[in-house]
Amino acid sequence: MSTVLLALGTVVLLWALGGGELLRRRCPVGHWYIAGYPSAALRVWSTWRRVALLNDLTVNRRPPRALLGGLVVIGDALRPVVPRASLPRATRLGLTVTVRMCPGQTPAVYRAAAEAFTHAWKVHAVRVTSPERGMVRIAALASDPLASPGLAMAPKTLLSALVGIGESGGAWVIDLLDVPHWLVTGATRSGKSTLLARLIAELSPQDVALVGIDCKGGMELGPFAPRLSALAASRREAVALLGGLLIELHQRMRLCRGHDARSIWELSPKLRPVPVVIIVDEVAELYLSDGTRAGRAESEQCSAMLLRLVQLGGALGLHLVVAGQRVGSDLGPGVTALRAQLGGRICHRVHDSGTAEMTLGDLDKDAVAAAQSITTEEPGVAIRTGPDGGWERARSHRLTPEETAGTVARHASRTPHLPTLESALAGMREGEEE
Numbered sequence: 205m206s207t208v209l210l211a212l213g214t215v216v217l218l219w220a221l222g223g224g225e226l227l228r229r230r231c232p233v234g235h236w237y238i239a240g241y242p243s244a245a246l247r248v249w250s251t252w253r254r255v256a257l258l259n260d261l262t263v264n265r266r267p268p269r270a271l272l273g274g275l276v277v278i279g280d281a282l283r284p285v286v287p288r289a290s291l292p293r294a295t296r297l298g299l300t301v302t303v304r305m306c307p308g309q310t311p312a313v314y315r316a317a318a319e320a321f322t323h324a325w326k327v328h329a330v331r332v333t334s335p336e337r338g339m340v341r342i343a344a345l346a347s348d349p350l351a352s353p354g355l356a357m358a359p360k361t362l363l364s365a366l367v368g369i370g371e372s373g374g375a376w377v378i379d380l381l382d383v384p385h386w387l388v389t390g391a392t393r394s395g396k397s398t399l400l401a402r403l404i405a406e407l408s409p410q411d412v413a414l415v416g417i418d419c420k421g422g423m424e425l426g427p428f429a430p431r432l433s434a435l436a437a438s439r440r441e442a443v444a445l446l447g448g449l450l451i452e453l454h455q456r457m458r459l460c461r462g463h464d465a466r467s468i469w470e471l472s473p474k475l476r477p478v479p480v481v482i483i484v485d486e487v488a489e490l491y492l493s494d495g496t497r498a499g500r501a502e503s504e505q506c507s508a509m510l511l512r513l514v515q516l517g518g519a520l521g522l523h524l525v526v527a528g529q530r531v532g533s534d535l536g537p538g539v540t541a542l543r544a545q546l547g548g549r550i551c552h553r554v555h556d557s558g559t560a561e562m563t564l565g566d567l568d569k570d571a572v573a574a575a576q577s578i579t580t581e582e583p584g585v586a587i588r589t590g591p592d593g594g595w596e597r598a599r600s601h602r603l604t605p606e607e608t609a610g611t612v613a614r615h616a617s618r619t620p621h622l623p624t625l626e627s628a629l630a631g632m633r634e635g636e637e638e
C-alpha cells in the first residue's frame with residue numbers, strides 16, 4: 205500500500221514540476237487520456253444542460269394537467285426537456301457524445317450550436333454528424349489533428365490514390381472508380397499543385413494513362429511529362445487534345461456497343477482500353493476569352509467538349525480532375541454545368557466566397573463556412589467530400605518536387621501510347637507551322 209502511495213506521490217510531484225507539460229509535448233495522446241479527457245468529460249457533463257438551454261436544443265413539454273374535484277388545473281409553466289446525451293467517450297485526441305434528438309429536431313440545430321460547445325468544453329473544434337436517424341454524434345477535438353499529421357495507409361487499388369489524411373485520422377483517398385470526376389479549388393499557395401503532384405505520383409505505378417492540360421505554358425504539369433501520355437500547354441493545344449479525347453470516347457462507345465457492355469468495366473480485360481485520367485490545371489484559362497472572335501470560339505469549344513467528356517466519360521474510363529484558383533459563374537454558364545457533373549469536390553483556402561460556394565455550396569453550407577475558415581498558415585488543408593455525401597477537413601501528404609520527379613521518372617516506361625491524342629496534337633502543331 206505504501207509503495208502505491210509513494211508511486212502516486214512521485215507522479216503527482218513530477219506532474220507539478222512540469223512533467224505534465226513534457227508529456228503533453230512528447231506524447232500528446234498519452235497526455236490527453238491521463239489529463240485532458242477527464243477534465244473535458246467533466247466539463248461536457250457539467251455544462252450540457254446549460255448549453256442545451258441557451259442554444260435552443262431543448263423542447264418544451266407541458267406537464268400533465270391535474271384534475272381537482274372535477275376541475276382541470278391549467279396554467280402550469282412549460283418544462284424544457286434537455287435531450288439525452290451519452291457519457292463522453294474518449295477518442296484519440298478527442299471525445300464523442302451521442303445524443304438522442306427530441307422528436308421534431310434536426311441535426312441542423314446541433315450544428316448551429318457547435319461553436320457554443322467549442323467554448324463551453326474548451327476544445328479546438330466540435331463537429332456534428334448524424335450517423336443514424338434520430339441521433340447526432342458530437343465529436344470534440346482537443347487540438348488540430350491536421351497541424352502535424354502523420355502518414356495514413358490505405359490499400360492500393362486501381363484508380364485510387366492515397367493523397368493525405370482526414371481530420372478523423374482516416375486515410376484521404378481519391379477513388380476515381382467510386383467518384384469518376386473531381387473539382388479541386390484553392391487560392392494561390394493553398395496546396396493545389398501539391399495535391400495534384402500527390403495524385404499523379406500515386407497513379408503513376410498503375411496501369412493508367414495520364415493526360416495533362418495546363419494552359420499556363422505547362423509550368424505546373426510539365427515536370428510530369430515523362431509519365432503523361434499527352435500534354436497540352438496552351439488553349440489551342442487544349443482544343444486539339446479535347447477533340448482527340450472525344451474521338452477516343454466515341455471509339456470506346458462503339459467498342460462497348462459491339463460487346464453489349466454498358467461500361468468498359470464490363471468488357472473482358474483483354475478488350476478493355478486503358479483508363480485515362482485527364483488533369484486540368486487552372487481551368488479558368490480554358491473559359492476566359494481575350495475578346496477576339498477566335499478566342500471566344502476556342503473557349504466555347506473547350507466548354508462544350510469538357511462537358512461532353514464529363515457527361516459520358518465516367519463509364520468509358522475517361523476521368524477528369526479539374527483544378528483552379530477561381531471557379532465562379534462569371535466564367536460562363538459552361539462552368540456551372542461542368543461543376544454539376546464533377547461529383548467529387550476538394551476546396552482549399554480560397555480568396556473569394558464565390559469559389560467556396562461554387563465548390564461546396566450545392567452540397568453543404570457548413571462545408572462552405574469550414575472552407576472559408578482555412579487560414580494561410582494551413583497549406584494543404586482542404587475540405588473534401590466523401591462518397592457518402594459527407595465532408596471532412598483533410599490535409600494532403602506533402603511531396604517535394606524532387607520526390608515527385610523521382611516517382612515520375614521511375615514509372616515513365618509505364619506510360620501508355622494513345623495514338624488518337626498524339627495524332628490530334630501533332631495535326632494541330634503541323635497546322636500551326638504551315
Ligand SMILES: Nc1ncnc2c1ncn2[C@@H]1O[C@H](COP(=O)(O)OP(=O)(O)OP(=O)(O)O)[C@@H](O)[C@H]1O
Nearest residue numbers: 391392393394395396397398583584599600601602
Ligand atoms: N500538405 C501540405 N503540408 C505542408 N505544406 C504544404 C502542403 N501542401 C502544400 N504545402 C506548401 O504550400 C506551398 C504552396 O503549395 P502549392 O504550390 O501546392 O500551392 P498552389 O495552390 O498550387 O499554389 P499556386 O497556385 O501558386 O501554384 C508550398 O510551399 C508547399 O510546400
